[in-house]
Amino acid sequence: MTHAAPxxxxxxxxxxxxxxxxxxxxxxxxxxxxxxLISTYLIYKGKSVVGPYPHEILNIPFTSVSTFDLLMSSLMxxxxxxxxxxxxxxxxxxxxxxxxxxxxxFIGGQVIEFTEFVHKGLTLQTxxxxxxxxxxxxxxxxxxxxxxxxxxxxxxxxxxxxxxPGNAMTVEITGLYWHFVDVVWIVIFTVVYLxx
Amino acid sequence: MADPEVxxxxxxxxxxxxxxxAVLVILTVLEVGVFYVPAFHPVLVPVLxxxxxxxxxxxxxxxxxxKADSKFFTFLFGAPLLLxxxxxxxxxxxxxxxxxxxxxxxxx
Numbered sequence: 001m002t003h004a005a006p007x008x009x010x011x012x013x014x015x016x017x018x019x020x021x022x023x024x025x026x027x028x029x030x031x032x033x034x035x036x037l038i039s040t041y042l043i044y045k046g047k048s049v050v051g052p053y054p055h056e057i058l059n060i061p062f063t064s065v066s067t068f069d070l071l072m073s074s075l076m077x078x079x080x081x082x083x084x085x086x087x088x089x090x091x092x093x094x095x096x097x098x099x100x101x102x103x104x105x106f107i108g109g110q111v112i113e114f115t116e117f118v119h120k121g122l123t124l125q126t127x128x129x130x131x132x133x134x135x136x137x138x139x140x141x142x143x144x145x146x147x148x149x150x151x152x153x154x155x156x157x158x159x160x161x162x163x164x165p166g167n168a169m170t171v172e173i174t175g176l177y178w179h180f181v182d183v184v185w186i187v188i189f190t191v192v193y194l195x196x
Numbered sequence: 197m198a199d200p201e202v203x204x205x206x207x208x209x210x211x212x213x214x215x216x217x218a219v220l221v222i223l224t225v226l227e228v229g230v231f232y233v234p235a236f237h238p239v240l241v242p243v244l245x246x247x248x249x250x251x252x253x254x255x256x257x258x259x260x261x262x263k264a265d266s267k268f269f270t271f272l273f274g275a276p277l278l279l280x281x282x283x284x285x286x287x288x289x290x291x292x293x294x295x296x297x298x299x300x301x302x303x304x
Contacts, residue, residue: 014266014268016266016268016269020269021268021269021272024269024272024273025272027272027273028272028273028275028276028277029276031273031276031277031279031280032276032279032280034280035277035279035280035281035283035284036280036283038284039283039284039287039288042284042287042288043287043288043291060228060231061228064224064228067224068221068224071217071220071221071224072217074217074220074255074259075213075214075216075217075259077259078213078258078259079210079213081207082207082209082210082213085207172261175259175260176260179255179256179259179260180260182255182259183251183252183255183256186248186251186252186255187248187252189227189248190227190244190245190247190248191248194227194228194231194240194244195240195241195244195245
């Protein structure tokens with residue numbers, strides 16, 4: 001199979017790939033976004049005057065499975081990158097699709113969780129917990145959705161033979177985004193779900 | 197100057213990735229286990245934060261390759277991260293801390 005010609009590599013004066021440098025700067029800005037959302041959640045923690053309260057509604061076993069799912073998706077992502085870098089596009093496609101699939105499972109779990117909460121009376125307007133919880137986890141869910149679309153795009157390009165070892169940096173940058181989404185969830189799982 | 201291709205592509209092997217994944221799963225099981233064991237409740241918050249920090253560091257160092265990549269990427273990620281954590285800690289002190297400006301004025 002022939003692969004597309006590698007994308008032009010632009011190195012900065014420091015000898016680093018400019019796309020990767022820009023993406024790390026973007027991830028840095030995302031740290032500030034999620035930092036502000038997590039801070040807001042913590043500031044209003046325990047200040048709701050009406051229920052439902054976190055300990056009444058959060059389902060730890062269910063969310064633990066979602067956390068495991070996202071951790072495994074990160075493993076699939078690095079295996080996809082390793083496969084693309086060594087030119088093994090068969091496994092590259094399998095791991096890329098697996099990553100996207102696990103991302104979709106996570107989003108599905110979040111949809112089920114949100115629906116259940118709404119049925120139990122927790123909405124954005126119910127109390128401070130509902131407002132800060134839905135904004136924080138919803139923003140994270142939106143990031144996961146973007147990541148899944150990005151992964152599926154790469155997978156389709158791989159199926160078309162337009163993704164090869166020459167485009168490994170594209171896969172690596174996608175991976176950086178995906179792993180960042182994972183580390184944000186590591187923090188949210190602890191701060192929101194386990195420390196009640 | 198070092199060859200950028202060498203500097204940016206010295207990534208771990210699949211074996212390392214699998215070991216890191218195993219550690220991440222074990223740490224997640226520990227987190228959930230600690231949550232359900234009443235004996236840990238007095239130290240629940242520091243233990244959970246420590247486990248979470250270890251998981252965060254493992255993913256960033258091995259899966260995001262900061263351990264092998266240029267230190268400048270570590271700076272690009274670490275500086276805003278430290279700023280975010282600093283703001284978070286400052287807000288916690290402002291809203292929950294005992295050493296507030298109002299408290300100090302009241303004491304005086």
